[in-house]
Every structure is written in C-alpha cells, then in structure tokens.
Amino acid sequence: MILVLACDRATPGNRVSVDAEGRPVVHYRFTDAVARSLARGTRASARIFFGAGALRVHAPLARPPEFHATEWERIDDRIRAEHFLPGTIPVSAAHLMGGCGMGGSAADSVTDAWGRVHGLPWLRVADSSLFPDALQINPYLTVMALADRAAQAIRQDAGALLDGSGAA
Numbered sequence: 104m105i106l107v108l109a110c111d112r113a114t115p116g117n118r119v120s121v122d123a124e125g126r127p128v129v130h131y132r133f134t135d136a137v138a139r140s141l142a143r144g145t146r147a148s149a150r151i152f153f154g155a156g157a158l159r160v161h162a163p164l165a166r167p168p169e170f171h172a173t174e175w176e177r178i179d180d181r182i183r184a185e186h187f188l189p190g191t192i193p194v195s196a197a198h199l200m201g202g203c204g205m206g207g208s209a210a211d212s213v214t215d216a217w218g219r220v221h222g223l224p225w226l227r228v229a230d231s232s233l234f235p236d237a238l239q240i241n242p243y244l245t246v247m248a249l250a251d252r253a254a255q256a257i258r259q260d261a262g263a264l265l266d267g268s269g270a271a
Contacts, residue, residue: 107144110239111137138184203232218253229253
C-alpha cells in the first residue's frame, strides 16, 4: 500500500450542511486539479511498485484495476483523472487547514492575529483552521506555535473576560 495525498483548496460547493434530522451531510467533489493530481500520484505509485519488483499492482480506479508487470507501459492510459468520480474512491483528510483565517477585520477574516473571533472576544481559535489556506506540508509545529500565541492572548485577556466587561 501507498498513500496518495492531494492538496485541495476550499471551493464554494464543498461544504458540510445539516439535514432536517440534525445529521451532518458532506458535499464534496474533486476539482479537476485534484483529480489530475490524484491520477498522477496513483500512476507514480504504480511505477514505484513495479520499480521495486512487484509482479502485480492493484490501482482501484484503473480500468481494469489490476496491472501485471508486463503492462507497466499502459499505466498512463489506464489511470486517468476522469476515473476519480464522486463515490468511486474513499476520501479521508489529513492535516485539515483553513476556514477561520486570521486578518484585520471581519470583512476579510474570521479571527484577529491572536485567534480571537471578530465580534466575540470570549471565543478563540487555536488550531490549523487559522491558516489562510492549506499548506502542503505537515503543519504541527506551526499549529503548536499558533496555539501558544492564542494561549498568551487568553492569559492577557482573562481578567476582562472573567469580569464580564469583554474589553479584551
């Protein structure tokens, strides 16, 4: 097995809503760029396996999905972006980022530079949702730094928040 990751950007159609019974409903489609990226990654993975000596490779969205080592030259024809259709591939997420970006005002962001949600001084964000967009790397060191910064702001603002003045 090998893990193929694609970095997708936020798009208006991709969202989570709530149905009439209060259950979350995920609306998600690959953009053309993500489908191309996944196809390239899957082709590269198959080549890596054959290069390492595999006799057969299973690529779930290839047509057909199983390759024999003698067919390696057909990888580009059999693993194509248009095969990556909704409902045909399991999707999971790693290193979720963005959605509550920092900025100067509610007009251009969700939080200030300290993770305070604009207009709600008692509400803080201290995770990778503060990023303006998805980074293409493991974000943990940056997340820890942002959380520490948000904690500093909470300590500094605690008195005003606890006395109810909200003047943080």
